[in-house]
Amino acid sequence: MDLEEILATTCSIGWGAADLLRSYCKTGSNQNLNVHYKYNEPVTAADLAVNHYILKRLQAELNNLNFGYISEETYKRGNREKLTSEFVWIIDPIDGTRDFIKKTGEYAIQIALVRKKRPILAVVVIPELQKLYYAVKGNGTFVKTPDGKSQPIKVSTRKSLEEVTLVFSRSHRNPKLEYLLQNLPCKNHKSLGSVGFKVATIVEQGADIYISPCGKSAPKDWDMAAPELILTEAGGKFTHFSGDEFQYNTGYIDQWGGLLASNGQLHELLSRKVEAILETYQDLE
Known part of the structure; x- marks a missing residue:
């Protein structure tokens, strides 16, 4: 082929x-x-x-x-x-x-x-x-x-959490996302539309990070498969909050576990911070 x-x-x-x-x-x-x-x-x-x-x-x-x-x-x-x-x-x-x-x-x-x-x-x-x-x-x-x-085309090389721009969903906001936005040190925020558009913004260096905690529903295989490869081949990373990579065509299309996309410079640090913040969020519920 x-x-x-x-x-x-x-x-x-x-x-x-x-x-x-x-x-x-x-x-x-x-x-x-x-x-x-x-x-x-x-x-x-x-x-x-x-x-x-x-x-x-x-x-x-x-x-x-x-x-x-x-x-x-x-x-x-x-x-x-x-x-x-x-x-x-x-x-x-x-x-x-x-x-x-x-x-x-x-x-x-x-x-x-x-x-x-x-x-x-x-x-x-x-x-x-x-x-x-x-x-x-x-x-x-x-x-x-x-x-x-x-x-x-390549992602940015920005490494400071205080200077990066974080994008999130305009249509799928929930209390867990609001809590993350309040507690992450990234202060430059931008709400955008589709996952593909967010990833395009990151590879165009208009943003550096995308987060999406699952609410009542989870993103599906078709939301993730193409944007993931576009981002990773441009030098970025796209995983679950845990750092685990996505698996497709498993017989189960829901991608539970939260989504973290980045320029790759801060991915592991962000993964740890997000999981720590969400632990405190669980304690508040």
């Missing part, structure tokens, strides 16, 4: 999906989005259309290869079966649907190829910025613009 050829195909699909999403935004109204809710999360006509587009093109253009597929819009809750294919696509047609509906621009298209529970290829597209981030395991992270130009 030639990963470079598969990457080129995936990038082309990512750009096409971005064009499709922008076509929904051009109407100036949400009436054509047909918004409904699935497991307390919004789903729109655009989510479904982009999901169909990505799956159809992947299957049509790579039909000679045996892949499995895990997608937010087709996965059935309660399914505990691990896909047996050696290579599995994990797809989020719109990461940050709430931001897509609100037209903040902070949403992303995320496509990852996983082998043996770990991502080996990833594409994250930020349609409103017209930027596509891509990575293949061991080859670094690159950012591409519609004119075809691409360049390598």
